[in-house]
Amino acid sequence: MPKPKPLTYRDAGVDIDAKAEALARLKPLIRSTFDRYVASDLGAFGSLYSVPEGYQSPVLVSSVDSVGTKVKIATMIGRHDTVGQDIVFHCGNDILVQGARPLFFMDYLAAHKLQGEFILSVAEGLVAGCRRLSCSLIGGETAEMPDIYAPGEYDLVGFILGLVERDETVTGDSIRPGDxxxxxxxxxxxxxxxxxxxxxxxxxxxxxxxxxxxxxxxxxxxxxxxxxxxxxxxxxxxxxxxxxxxxxxxxxxxxxxxxxxxxxxxxxxxxxxxxxxxxxxxxxxxxxxxxxxxxxxxxxxxxxxxxxxxxxxxxxxxxxxxxxxxxxxxxxxxxxxxxxxxxxx
Missing domain, CATH: 3.90.650.10 (PurM-like C-terminal domain)
Structure with a gap:
């Protein structure tokens, strides 16, 4: 009986080397969002961020969300450089409700196939969004899952963390008739x-x-x-x-x-x-x-x-x-x- 051909991860549909090459191209772009409180470089298992000084009783405010099926239209027209801004701004608006100022952002990009230009296009939007909100894009995760996503399909999820003084948190408790x-x-x-x-x-x-x-x-x-x-x-x-x-x-x-x-x-x-x-x-x-x-x-x-x-x-x-x-x-x-x-x- 002939010996079966060795099966690689690439044969199964996931190209680690291509993804690594694309991410290497992104590092200078992502680092351009870093402020002085970023305490780790890209590639660390956990991203480090120092709490800014000057707060007396800081409260962390977080939000996570997805762009949703808007990405299907991005796929239809072959343009992916705006959905990154969408998710940064969506999450930023969510924590704004409590009066929080954004500190850092992280993303999760999962797709049928992670091609270099596609990753770069999405990342350019994320970077543009983070620059607009003055927050650092300190890390993220990509996943190539051909068994989960159909060809051309993907999902983009974002997480943001912000900070507000405890006694300056906007909760709605002070809303009253006449407002x-x-x-x-x-x-x-x-x-x-x-x-x-x-x-x-x-x-x-x-x-x-x-x-x-x-x-x-x-x-x-x-x-x-x-x-x-x-x-x-x-x-x-x-x-x-x-x-x-x-x-x-x-x-x-x-x-x-x-x-x-x-x-x-x-x-x-x-x-x-x-x-x-x-x-x-x-x-x-x-x-x-x-x-x-x-x-x-x-x-x-x-x-x-x-x-x-x-x-x-x-x-x-x-x-x-x-x-x-x-x-x-x-x-x-x-x-x-x-x-x-x-x-x-």
Whole structure:
């Protein structure tokens, strides 16, 4: 009986050498995000980071999330340099809600096949996102799993860690009737609702990714690939000057679910729909898919990506500062006494 040919990991579908070569090319790019608190180089089993000085009672704030099925559109158009920014900004906005400043970020990239240019493209987005938020990309993990992911498929997951003084943590406990809701405009869908949006656009409507839509002023893929907007650069400077009582990042669950999270008992949030312009992509998806209004509100951000709850007397200066920082700012409602809930009227 002939001796079987030796079976290598590459034969089974995983090319360790190709991945190592790609990662070696990335190291200078990733190191460009390091600040002086990074205490280990790339390649260590565990990434080290020193706690910045000057904090009296620091609290660590963390978040982990995935880009979700937005990566399927990235695969359709062969462009992967924006999804890295998406996940950095999504996670950064999550910890911003508690008032935390980002320290470092880590990623996990798993795919059917990890080709060099693909890894580099994703990493460029991660680096751009970390630079925008002034946080260090201190490590990550890649996994080539041809038995799990179909050809061309991948998943991108991110983890962020930030820091805030214990007595400066924004919890929502100080929200009270009379407070004002300030909404910040979104850049499209951000990173939520893509399974539904893809079904409507590519199955029901039958559009190819490069279908130009006059209503949107761009192709459908360009609209759906708009980068998740980061709110930290505009919001963090306000926290030292104004009494921000609560915040909400509008992600999966939309305004109803996410604005509810910081509300204390006895407070009802009244959100006045029509006080901000809804980007045309939302109306387009609703018409084509015959989507119920309630589903729209709980699936998509509907044009508001972040909400601040502030005292009424501080609303005008807060709005002015946010507008100066380049945000689209809207007074979208108020807090009233009542059962803990969110009401959109």
């Amino acid at each position: 004002v809701l300030i909404g910040l405009g979104s850049d499209g869908l951000h990173t939520n609702g893509y399974t539904l949006a893809r079904k409507v656009a590519f199955e029901i409507a039958g559009w190819p990714p490069d279908e130009y839509l006059e209503e949107l002023g761009c192709t459908i893929s360009a609209e759906l690939m708009r980068i998740h907007r980061p709110y930290g650069p505009a919001v963090l400077p306000l926290l030292d000057e104004f009494a921000v009582h609560g915040m909400a990042h509008i992600t999966g669950g939309g305004i109803p679910d996410n604005l509810l999270r910081p509300l204390p008992e006895g407070c009802r949030a009244l959100v006045r729909r029509g006080t901000w312009p809804e980007p045309p992509i939302f109306g387009l998806l609703q018409r084509l898919g015959n989507l119920p209004a309630d589903d729209m509100l709980r699936t998509f951000n509907m044009g508001i990506g972040f909400i601040l709850v502030v005292p009424a007397e501080q609303a005008d200066p807060v709005r002015a500062r946010l507008e100066m920082a380049g945000e689209q700012v809207y007074g979208i409602g108020e807090i009233v006494a009542g059962e803990r809930s969110v009401q959109i009227i």
